[in-house]
Amino acid sequence: MSESEGVGSENGLVAVTEGEWAGWSTWQGDSFEQSSGPFYERVDENGQPVCAFRAEQRHMNGAGFMHGGCTLTFVDGAIFTIAQENLGEGHGVTLNLTGDFLEPVSVGQMVEARGEVVRAGGMTIFVQGLVTADGKPALRFNGIIRRIKR
Secondary structure (H helix, E strand, C coil), X not given: CCEECCCCCCCCEEECCCHHHCCCEEECCCHHHHXXXXXXXXXXXXXXXXXXXXXXXXXXXXCCCECHHHHHHHHHHHHHHHCHHHHCCCEEEEEEEEEEECCCCCCCCEEEEEEEEEEEEXXXXXXXXXXXXXXXXXXXXXXXXXXXXX
């Protein structure tokens, strides 16, 4: 089970002001996410949340393609960004996360996750989406978030 906090919380979502990721934000308070990614997020021109990172050699498996665990780690954070409006300032944990790998991801590709909340009510939020690599579908995912009280 993984845990994430709401955007703008004391957990450390900070704006990037320079370089390739200027205009994006990243979590500084999550050391696992930073060492795995770092992963970035923003709201796109259509007002939809998008998460992204650039695939590096350290993300690859022995066959030279992105390790599935890296892709799912990225998605585990992305579902919380996608569900942010439904979480508000609340907290949640991942109850379930599934993915269907569609195409391999290679070094240098821009990896993005976009999705939607399918249903939110009570204590659960259901999210689905797609990870792309340079715009080509790489992974289809579904996640369930459980709201929690701290």
